[in-house]
Amino acid sequence: MIKAGSISKGMFLSIKNEPYVVVEREFVNPGKGSAFVRLKLKNLKTGLVNRQVIKSQESVEDIEVETRDAQYLYNDGNDFIFMDTETYEQIHIPIKAMEEKMAYLKEGETFQLIIWESTPLDIKLPYKMTFKVIEAENATKGDTVTGATKNVKIETGYTIKVPLFIKEGDTILVNTETGEYVERVN
Amino acid sequence: MEETVKKIIERNKIIKAIREYFTHNNYTEVDTPILSPSLIPETTIEVFATTYVNPNSGKESPLYLIPSPEIFMKKLLAMGIGNIFQITKSFRNCEEVSSLHNPEFTMLEWYTVGDTYIESIGVTENLLRHLREQLKIGHLRYGETTIDLDSPFEIISVEELFKKKLGVNLSTLINDENYINHILEKQKLLYNKSSNWQEKFNQLFLAYIEPTLPKEHPVIVIDYPSKIKTLAKRHKNPDFSQRWELYIAGIEIANCYTEEDNPKNIREFLEQEEKKKEKALIKHKTDREFYKYFYNFPPCSGVAMGIERLMMIFLNKKEIRGVIPFSIFDSIYPSI
Numbered sequence A: 001m002i003k004a005g006s007i008s009k010g011m012f013l014s015i016k017n018e019p020y021v022v023v024e025r026e027f028v029n030p031g032k033g034s035a036f037v038r039l040k041l042k043n044l045k046t047g048l049v050n051r052q053v054i055k056s057q058e059s060v061e062d063i064e065v066e067t068r069d070a071q072y073l074y075n076d077g078n079d080f081i082f083m084d085t086e087t088y089e090q091i092h093i094p095i096k097a098m099e100e101k102m103a104y105l106k107e108g109e110t111f112q113l114i115i116w117e118s119t120p121l122d123i124k125l126p127y128k129m130t131f132k133v134i135e136a137e138n139a140t141k142g143d144t145v146t147g148a149t150k151n152v153k154i155e156t157g158y159t160i161k162v163p164l165f166i167k168e169g170d171t172i173l174v175n176t177e178t179g180e181y182v183e184r185v186n
Numbered sequence B: 001m002e003e004t005v006k007k008i009i010e011r012n013k014i015i016k017a018i019r020e021y022f023t024h025n026n027y028t029e030v031d032t033p034i035l036s037p038s039l040i041p042e043t044t045i046e047v048f049a050t051t052y053v054n055p056n057s058g059k060e061s062p063l064y065l066i067p068s069p070e071i072f073m074k075k076l077l078a079m080g081i082g083n084i085f086q087i088t089k090s091f092r093n094c095e096e097v098s099s100l101h102n103p104e105f106t107m108l109e110w111y112t113v114g115d116t117y118i119e120s121i122g123v124t125e126n127l128l129r130h131l132r133e134q135l136k137i138g139h140l141r142y143g144e145t146t147i148d149l150d151s152p153f154e155i156i157s158v159e160e161l162f163k164k165k166l167g168v169n170l171s172t173l174i175n176d177e178n179y180i181n182h183i184l185e186k187q188k189l190l191y192n193k194s195s196n197w198q199e200k201f202n203q204l205f206l207a208y209i210e211p212t213l214p215k216e217h218p219v220i221v222i223d224y225p226s227k228i229k230t231l232a233k234r235h236k237n238p239d240f241s242q243r244w245e246l247y248i249a250g251i252e253i254a255n256c257y258t259e260e261d262n263p264k265n266i267r268e269f270l271e272q273e274e275k276k277k278e279k280a281l282i283k284h285k286t287d288r289e290f291y292k293y294f295y296n297f298p299p300c301s302g303v304a305m306g307i308e309r310l311m312m313i314f315l316n317k318k319e320i321r322g323v324i325p326f327s328i329f330d331s332i333y334p335s336i
Helices: A099-104 B002-024 B070-078 B117-134 B158-166 B170-175 B177-186 B197-212 B263-279 B290-296 B307-314 B328-332
Strands: A012-015 A018-028 A036-043 A049-055 A059-062 A066-075 A079-084 A090-094 A110-116 A119-124 A128-136 A149-154 A159-163 A171-175 A180-184 B049-053 B060-065 B084-091 B104-113 B140-142 B145-147 B154-157 B219-222 B243-248 B251-258 B300-306
Touching (some): A036 B197, A049 B197, A159 A171, B002 B104, B104 B117, B117 B307, B154 B158, B158 B170
Antiparallel strands (some): A079 A090, B243 B251
16 A cells, blocks of 8 residues: 555556556645645556546555566457467457557567556556658658658558658657657667 | 756846835835744644754754744734735745645735735736736747736636536535535545545545636636635635635636634634644644734735746746756755
């Protein structure tokens, strides 16, 4: 058990026996009153996001999780399918538990799986990842305005805004927290 | 280094403009102690305590840093000083490291004799417009939002907000303890049955009301339940207090009362709060004689405004540290 005031983003909590990940945490104070935390929580079983406001001094159950390395294989429309790199067993995670991570799941890439009581809950993404650009429109001549961007498609099918000089076949670095282009790698 | 110097210059412009506004409107600027041997007890605030040591006897006397200059300013009002304002440092302990708090901060507090909390709204509107002019800001932008300071501030009661955002009748919420539990449960908010009414109310307010307040113009949230004990005078309907809070861009900037002036009520407040303060982390002496000043206290309205938060709005800063040079948290928690 921890005090609600110690909750940080990315932590896993158990509320009414359901596992949640903390998506956002804000410290809030009413004009005249004790401190609260305002949380955006994602239920890792249902994928539903809800908000909570808890007194900072209130106790909340934090979950002990373990991490395991697993290779991403594919998705079958319902689940993401991973393979534990040690045991080779297949692990299924419902797409709705981590839909927003779909853009970063490169087939064959190894990720850190977060497991709670034998249930895979989520994956930990590296803060930055490289992706190949598979489709890019060429910038039209004369587009020399600084800061101008265009859309390209990366190998996972995700579309991202990049500077005009990026071409098809380039490898780029993407910030997985913001979904933004960082720099060209090759 | 340059950042720090820049902060000082920007702070100075704002403080100068505030001073000009009140001086031009014939408020007397006052300058009262930051250290006090006793305080007005407030359950939700923790203070900083220190000690005076007598060099000869070695006797130690506890002293406390003021959480606001209210205690001294009200004594001056009772002495007949008239309209007053003060820009001074105030101190609050045990607050979370956040973008809106610093243990040492600058408070603007002013009192207008003969006014109620309603008239204080106009004074506040004019203050903000004056600041914008002096800072030569054409359109006030905070983040992605342009803030309209020209139209009269939107005034909305806590009652209206609860009705609109939760479909809840505030009077029922105030008077029926089971009803507030029922609403918390319905909204699936985690709470402790042993929490007091104030905490439950604040939980609902912070979850459903505060995040939805408009950001494109300042909002005055008015008429809070008296169950939240303050030194504000009650309305004819004693369930509500003559109190408002100013929100700009969703940030709480100021708090205003029609000041309680009945010494009996002040005495009761002091006794109740002192008792609750027995559970405080940092105990302090209560100024038990404070109520005596109210035998001679003029009817007035007071406003307390966090100057750093006001600076954040005018200088478009997301963090309070962006307007505080040498912030304590820069050394204690540099990475946050």
